[in-house]
Amino acid sequence: MNYLNINKLIVVKNLERYEETGRLDKNYLSTLLSDAIPTLIL
Structure with missing residues (x-):
């Protein structure tokens, strides 16, 4: 199974x-899940 x-x-x-x-x-x-936070910080 692929993970994206x-x-x-x-x-x-x-x-x-x-x-x-x-x-x-x-x-x-602002509605995205917490796994998007590292990308927003960079």
């Missing part, structure tokens, strides 16, 4: 969009 941390992927994609557009969906990011 979907929350991390969401954070990475949102940060990539932020770098390109300057837009960040803070409300959505």
Whole structure:
């Protein structure tokens, strides 16, 4: 079985969009599970 941390992927994609557009969906990011936190901190 493959394991994919979907929350991390969401954070990475949102940060990539932020770098390109300057837009960040803070409300959505705040709803992600705690396994997304390390990616947000980096």
